[in-house]
Amino acid sequence: MDFKQPPVVRISRDTTGGAENGSAGAEPGSAYPFSIPAVAQLLAEGLTLDPGMTFLVGENGSGKSTILEGIALAFGFAPEGGSIHSQHSTWPSESDLYTRLYIQRGIGTKRWGFFLRSETTHSLYTYLEEVSPGTGLHQMSHGESYLELFSDYFSRPGFYCMDEPEAALSFGSTLRLLRILDQIRSAGGQALIATHSPILASLPGATVIEVGDWGMRQVQWRDLELVDHWCRYLQAPERYLRHLLD
Template identity: 55%
Template sequence: MVRVAEREDSELDHGSWPATIPAVAQLLRDGLDLAPGVTLLVGENGSGKSTLVEAIAMAYGLSPEGGTTHSVHRTRPSESPLASALRLTRGLGAGRWGFFLRAETMHGWYTHLEENPGSNPFEPRFHEMSHGESFLAVLQHRFDSPGFYCLDEPEAALSFSATLALVGTLHDLARMGGQVLCATHSPVLAALPGATLLEVGEWGYREATWEELDLVQHWRAYLADPQRYLRHVID
């Protein structure tokens, strides 16, 4: 179990971004208990999903640009000040290992690995793979032990079948005692059995079932009748 709450000595301005995002305001006000297993944040662009995942990953000690607790690197700082205002409380006996998978900055982490090679001679050369292939290789080589895993829209690089493989990986992590926090737009990921779903929006965040998610309802309606949506965006 990981509890996320605002630090008592926080100097974050609650009247400015990102504290004005409803989901962030709720976190600062009420805190957030991350259930054992997988917690998925689902919502529209701009709802605060990635801001929460980024800040929680950084508060845990992970690089804002992705990687493990042992490979902190940074190219161009762009993160919000939220992380410095948060305190994470972990259960007794919990390990410190973690990984942050962030779709848009993973190439920077690949470069970091090439410049700072580890002791694993079987580690693949991620830069020599396609975007999707490298993500699948990361899942195979790095998502293999209990720890705290943060993922920001990992489906961005993955096909349908590869997203199903990610579902299997996250399920296995939860079974071995790992804890996962993931922001996603994917109804495939959101269907992960046993996952806690938090729908993020103008209300903040609230627990929901898969069937209740706006994401799922929109995809179902679109696949049933694409023209119902497309006639509004195509002349």
């Protein structure tokens, strides 16, 4: 099925005051995570999300995972991941950014998707085993379990949020994920992915947003600092190592 609009059209600051979702606490800009430049920019300017794949790329602490998490929760995913129908939580650790966000959904799109959050996959697997015994995800290697999730849940149009999925994947498995993402896009689906992988971010036709002290900026893959560093390192590791190792 081809959607006339993607599942998510735009993310912006919720101007209703958050009464319906219980938003409370520090005003944006005064405390974490609102002091992060990229988060402040999201609230001030909003973010139009392109159809297909969008990658958030940046250093640790730049805010990419915080933004991804906030958007995922505002869309309706459970804090620790799963499909849109999963509602489980074992140890709340998320910020309240999601209570400040408004999601403009695409007209005529179905509310389906999956949130993959790397640091909470163990609790997600336990939940999935409880609701559907026999999944066997706990018995698989980290990478194998990820590929099993992709096969079972990433097969139809919807909105997919993925936080550093490459953490569990080999080079070959990362290429398999690229193919899955391309199939989702071809079917009319959409994904927002926080990543450190230059391989994932190289998906043709994807939107790449670099996140850093400047906030967020859309760039070409070849212009990413991440790509530049990896190319330089692989060409001559000693140029980096001599500054690290004595």
